[in-house]
Amino acid sequence: MATDSDYDVVVIGAGAGGLNAALLLARARRRVAVVDNGQPRNAPAEHMHGFLSRDGMSPSAFLEVGREEVVGYGATMINAVVDDLVAFDGGGFTASMDNGQVLRARSVVVATGLRDELPDIPGVRDRWGRDVVHCPYCHGYEFRDQALGVLGVSPGSISHAQLLRQWSADVTLFAHTLDLSDEDRATLAARGIEVVDGAVAEVVVRDDAVRGVVPADGDLVARSVVFVVPRMVPRDALLTKVGCAVGEDGWVTVDKAGRTSVPGVYAVGNVIDPKAQVVTAAGMGCAAGFAINFDLVQQDIAAAVAAKTS
């Protein structure tokens, strides 16, 4: 097949996961291309927290530094969408991009992250990443002791409210779609968490800030921050297309070094783990970088031995 360029590794996605894999591999003197279309998951947030030595940095500045480091070791950065991935006989892959370019590589890292599907409640999407958020560990400290609301969009919202009680004594759970048992109500009440029954009509936003939550059949309940757990959908179409195994939970399975069930295809970060934070995704990328280089060295040994004996 005719291709534009040959690489040892093509990394698809330049978030923390993909960039850290690329950094390891470029430093291992591998020919690396990184393809990305500039939509990291935490782009709506102004600050990133929980990453030692990077705490409070802006997500875009963090990724900019990462890209510079990777390019500094000779990797190629391409701004495009990879829309097809094909494995070919004899090993290797082609990655086709929406700019018409096709890259051929011995191995592929898919680090495409996930998509947050938000509930269709007015106000939620507008404020996402600012004062409508999901992760207590990313935002809880900054919103400590404030009036927190939790939208009940799945059974997990109950434990979400209980968790947030760690950061503020003023937590209200809006039941919305939840059917709360007597036991749920008792445990929430025991921790001083208010419950507002019924559907939510709107998250009210005024003067560039969340002001509260309006139940369908009630008055505004003043809140300064709203937490909601989105439905997290992995961007794994390229992985499933090449036949990577999917677990019972619906997520592509990998070993500790990011190896999928398809030899030569690795996956790191939120595309295989919705819980991965920035530091965790970067760690997964690092581990995959080690594994990929090791696996390529094994191929290089086999090829060298075959060449000697033929």
Ligand SMILES: Cc1cc2nc3c(=O)[nH]c(=O)nc-3n(C[C@H](O)[C@H](O)[C@H](O)COP(=O)(O)OP(=O)(O)OC[C@H]3O[C@@H](n4cnc5c(N)ncnc54)[C@H](O)[C@@H]3O)c2cc1C
């Ligand atoms: C609002 C918000 C705030 C957050 N705050 C924090 C925080 O403070 N601290 C923290 O640790 N975590 C935070 N997170 C979680 C954090 O965003 C993730 O942990 C992190 O982004 C995972 O990194 P990743 O590399 O797996 O994916 P991403 O960072 O999402 O990177 C994936 C990249 O792949 C690209 N891509 C996708 N598909 C393709 C394709 N087909 N072709 C080319 N490129 C593609 C995307 O454009 C994107 O750049 C936050 C999340 C949200 C939603």
